[in-house]
Amino acid sequence: MSAPAYRTALGELLARPHRPLTLTEGISIEGLPTPALLLDEGALMRNVEKMAAFLGAQGKGFRPHAKTHKCPEIARRQLASGAVGICAAKISEAAVLMHAGVDRVLITSAITSAAKAELAAELSGLGQLDIVVDSPLGVKLLGDAMTAGTGDELGVLIDLDEEMGRTGTRSDDVAISLAEQISRTPGLKFRGVQHYAGHLMHVAGFDERRSRSLALWERVSARVDRLQAAGHPCSVVTGCGTGTFNIDCEVPAVTDLQVGSYVFMDQEYLLIGGRDSDRFDDFEVSLTMATTAISEPLPGKAVTVDGGFKAFASDSVPPEPLDMAGSRFRFAGDEHGVLIFGAGTQQPTLGSVQRFITPHCDPTVNLHDAFWVHDGDRVHARWPISARGCSW
């Protein structure tokens, strides 16, 4: 990897810890420095195993997305539960995972720079690396890097867009010509396609979500047929997310699902409703935030807690007070939030720990260095979020 900026940035990332730290003496949640990101290990593992078993029973692969947790320890556990591979959103996230021993990674965003292609070629020597493309430039850069580098083979998938308008190509001609370009480039191996309909993941109501997602997949399946008829067999047709985990598995063409948020669940997902319930409760909430009540400017009505925009993501719904029906959270700046009591709620005392379901788990996790891993009230480990901030 020649570019000095990349060497510097990568060197810093790889110096971060990636192994879990076991706390020899368990500590109570009340003893943590707040705001503290809490991970219930039992709930996490039940979610991982439930998803693996569900997809296995549907004959689909499980390719969880690490953009949610950015944590090599969780990726290792997902692989141990039968995942066919782990997704990374960006090359830096893949680098952290692969250097920590996660050896089957798919990068789900395209690249268009020679330095990133060179890093991809380097990482392909650490395990099985696949990456999506949607432009001839991307394929050329990857091919050049593989020819010049030491990597064995880089798997390449074409990113197909239908409706979302974020990444991918909508043109079959472009897809076929990219597949041809990949197939004739030494060092690259054409694997198939990705289609991710992120705009459908939080559509409220199961039936609406199902009909919209299946309609899109019908179109994508026809595109896969055309690509295959043009002489490009697709061994991988990947995509999907938590919102459509029990919908997209109905699609015969889909080989594996890139589910991310199900490991933790968050308030945004809980609100969209599940197949049989107003609440999307197929998976447990394993991720919560502990804050401390630090001030009481409105006695009897609200307390101020020590978590605001720097503790919680603020791109969607507010954090949800845990086990305090009728109470709500209002952001009150970078460092603070206000917990407004519901009628009949027992009022928190100053100094007490107040917990919240996270609003949107991925960007909340990205604000923290590690998970405090607990079982009930006892915290027994700290797992580094080693790929925190890896957005390049």
Ligand SMILES: Cc1ncc(COP(=O)(O)O)c(C=O)c1O
């Ligand atoms: C390409 C891709 N695949 C999968 C996912 C996982 O989605 P979710 O967290 O909704 O399961 C995402 C999330 O943004 C994504 O961008």
